[in-house]
Amino acid sequence: MNKNNICSLLFLCLLFPLGINANNASPKWTMEFYAGAFEPEDENWSTYYGSSKMPQVGFSIAYRIFNVLDIGTNISYGRDQGKGDLPLNNLIAGDVVHEMLPVELYLLFRARFTEGQWLVPYVGGGYTRFAYRQEVKGQDTVKGSVDGNHFRAGLQFLLDPLDEKSAQEIYRGFGVINSYLYLEYKQTEAEADKIKIGGTSYNMGLMLEF
């Protein structure tokens, strides 16, 4: 048995349910809260903003169409502070705040075949309306929005087996059927006047199923 086969087998084992479910209800809605880092596609980003990444937070809400397919919408916000360009003087100076607010519509395929499955890989993507704003201290604010698309993939870890009692209480108190911790990779593509403003996000979040 080669290494790939062993890995595949182990992965399949992870997908098996533990037989634990907060209740017998089948969730229809999901809500996500996440935070992470957004790395713009632009290679010169760190020259102007000091780092190649900026912090990002976001929120999603989705509806389960089929057992493994969700449709949802997501909004996130990222902000970076740095300097601007003075091409005539060949300088980088000033105070610039760059903000982005992508709004997404997506389809998400979640490999969630049974209730109580504690590891759920997922993959999805969709349309992005990428809004941005650039504020230069003492000057006008530049703002706009462009169309784009995104792809996302990640792994969700079911938290309920860690503390079944709390899971039951959360269900009774707030109607949360399952809670997941997840790690996600997201690639966003968008262009404004041929300038690529998309990038890669690395997020960690909490997903609640209702």
Added chain:
Amino acid sequence: MYLKRLIILFTLFFLLSASICYAEDIVVEDVDQVFEAMEDADENDTIVFKPGTYNLNIELVDKDLKFRGEDTANTFLISEDDEKPVFSVNEISNVTIQNFTFNDGLNAVQIFESNNARNIKIFNNIFNLEGDSIAIDIIASPSTSIDIENNTFYNNFFDVNLGDDENSGNIIFQHNIVHNTRNSENSLKNLPLGDVSYNCFNEDISGVTGTNNNINKLASYVAAPDDLHLRVDSPCIDNGETEDDFDETFVDLGAYGGPEDDLTPYHVEVDEVKVSSATDIADSSDTSYTVEVSWLENLDYRISGYKVYYTLNGETLKNKNYDDDRINFHNELEAKDATKSVFDILVSEAEKPAAPKLDRLEPRDETLLIYWTKSENAISYTINYSGTNTAADSVDVDDVDNYELTGLSNDETYTVSVTANNQSEIKVQVAAYIEFTNEDDETEVHESSFINDDVNKKLGEIIASDVSNTLTMQPERIIAYPPLPNEGCFIATAAFGYYSAAEVQVLRDFRDDYLLKSAAGMAFVKWYYTYGPYAAAYIQENSILKPLVRTVLYPLIFSVQILYFNMYLFFTFLMVIIGFTVGLTYLIMRRSSRVRVI
């Protein structure tokens, strides 16, 4: 045997003396120092607060300490945590809290479970609390000993609240002024009235005023609520029970009376410093000036006079103490009711400062940021600048090391230099003082604090340094990275290729400065923002249109530039353009009709 007793007695005496001798004053200037001092202090030490505002909550649970403000009117204690009192005294004895102004917070002083709370003294404080606060809150006090003497309670909700336990022990409430308690029933809640004597209430309190020498009269302050010293006509003067060292009559009531009184007068506001024209002194480089200092009179009845302190080209007088620092500076004495002092001074020519070093220029939109290294002896700087098309100009700035030079043109390169300036200067403070002979026949003088900034006045000629090195730079708009397009001016942006093009900026300025300031202009902008993006997208996709649109836009941009230069010229130019367009259209139509005829 005798020797043994003698040794024991000597040892006991030594220990007792040592404990008394080691009770010392620890002076503090900020909150951190207060808590450090409380940790370091020994039993019975006094922590002396310099004038200032202290946001804190002090819990006294394990050490007998005394707390005193150096200047009652200017030593403010405010509760850091609104849920806690400033002072919380819990099961300890020998605590003294005196000479503070309590300005804010829930309670100023709270005494808990005071079975063991003996010998607690609250003297000469001002309680001026906001909200539903209690100035002094005493909880559960079956056997206690608390002296509340010579305080001024001004406009509080509760003044003193003694829980619900009638068996209160020994609480003395004497020689206080109670002014305008917002809920008069709460003035002295549950306090045994037998111990309430020789106080001044501004309102009639049933069972209190008219008994035990408690009077019902207005106190007559100097300037309430900031300055609660008493004016000469105050009924609270000399109306206490015990003798007063100050004027050998009876003690005054309120925060500024009694044996533990803080005799520091309220600080003086200097109104103006005038300097007359200079007179040269023969055979000397010095120049003589007559200085006139005026101030606002301090109406405290105890004021003996005023002292005018000044320094020439010297250090700041603010916060200098009477006892040590101040003594080195010149002073002029004035009488009790004086509000002006005139005196002559000799001033040497100010030293020429070294030329400053101009470090760098940073361009901004129509602005240059200028940074230099300061020169010794400089009190101000002059920035000299000229543009390629602008005459030389200058701007004077204070003793700083950078300046934002605005109102420049992005189309010019500017040359900048800096000179340092020096000029003689007089700094003035005025102190009110109280002078009296104490019981030991010694003359005591107490001067007011220097809380306010010095009043400065420049004298003589400005002595300028040599000019610094020069630097050149062109102001420039900062372009945010990446240079993303902005919503608005869509067509121009599409035609000129990028958002930050100077031509597009001209149109944006026109939008902001003219169109958005009229209803018609705003309606046009709204219409344009609705349909403009479609046209812009079309131009973007058909690059061949860009030169054509630019050709159409250039006259408009040029017109706008003329508008910024001169409005009449703008309308003339507009008429020419319209005339030219109409004429050209007519000629084209005429020619095409001829072609059709042929």
